[in-house]
Amino acid sequence: METTTDTREALLDAAEGLFAEHGIQASSLRAITQQAGANLAAVHYHFGSKEGLVKAVFSRRIGPLNLERLRRLSESTGEVEEVLRAFIEPVFEMKREAPEGSRQFARLMGRSFSEPSEDVRAIMTEELGPMFRRFVEALACRLPHLSEPEILWRFHFVAGAMAHTISCGYLLEAYSKGACHAGDPEEALEHLVTFLAAGLRAPAVHREGERT
């Protein structure tokens, strides 16, 4: 167990937490190294630059997250609801058990879809693409009345509703005055799956082959 690894991991944990709470831009390397109990220069030694640190924060979690999603997808029996659970549950699991810091990562990722930074957008597009396509294929088998573009649109809405639930729960809490518990994974999952499964099963907007 080298001390290198400890510092590296401490930096990743600190960055993850601060990125989730205050945003990437607003988290200075000084704040990150202070929280990690490390030196400012350590970031450049281990990651080369702030951008390198950002990429490392994402890739540490997205790989395992997507593997878990695909594992659950391959075990699912065929219901649209099960496909949705395979996609959504692993994210909520991160908030529950969590190897310590990954609790925060869900919030970070929920918000990072809409990050203006080209670097972050490239990370999201590349890291999520293959997983996304596998889920679209799985849904295509279960929703034969829909063309592939329609399934893409609808899975886009699935991702949007999930991301919004994770990163904008404060709105639901404020408007429901305590009646909805946006931070409760079970409650959120139940409502998400019911709503989204019905949306996915809706009749096709266009008949197969029809043009817009």
Place this chain on the structure above:
Amino acid sequence: METTTDTREALLDAAEGLFAEHGIQASSLRAITQQAGANLAAVHYHFGSKEGLVKAVFSRRIGPLNLERLRRLSESTGEVEEVLRAFIEPVFEMKREAPEGSRQFARLMGRSFSEPSEDVRAIMTEELGPMFRRFVEALACRLPHLSEPEILWRFHFVAGAMAHTISCGYLLEAYSKGACHAGDPEEALEHLVTFLAAGLRAPAVHREGERT
């Protein structure tokens, strides 16, 4: 027509565009004043601080946007689809016609739900709250099988899918390889309304009065 007003509006337009493209934090007052053809000190004269400018950028558009939503809601005949169109269409309209700069505002607002800044969150919560509640009431009449918390959850998903569509269209474009046109308001609206109306009409998760 005072020159004051021109400078003030030019600053708001420039800020709106840069906030939408690069984010609020990443847009410096120097870049904003340069694009507006104004002096750096003008921001502090007209708005007091960057935070004052941010608030002014949002409140200039959200009021009229919400009035248009409520106008359409009051004219709707009763279909769930019409309620959804009253909520969504005015945002897409901003991208089309637009008094010049408001094209960009939709992108900015779609992303600002998940902004980490407490100031921005407060703006979103306060400015959208009354409109949000009116739409939830309207849906409650049309979906009598759902309790109020369930309607709140579902309308939260509606907002999430819409915000994601507006601000994360780059993902759909990338994954569909040109088959889906995330930037086309007509296409997006059609798919959104079909999907979301079916989600709203889904059977209740809990029977009335039941506890989680």
Place this chain on the structure above:
DNA sequence: GTCTATATAGCGATAGAC
């Protein structure tokens, strides 16, 4: 109302000792 000049602070990055 608009300008220049500047105060004050923070940023990411790097060189070089240990």
Place this chain on the structure above:
DNA sequence: GTCTATCGCTATATAGAC
């Protein structure tokens, strides 16, 4: 691998002339 010290730059904000 870790540290101190520092470079070069940019940020928001303000004072005071015009």
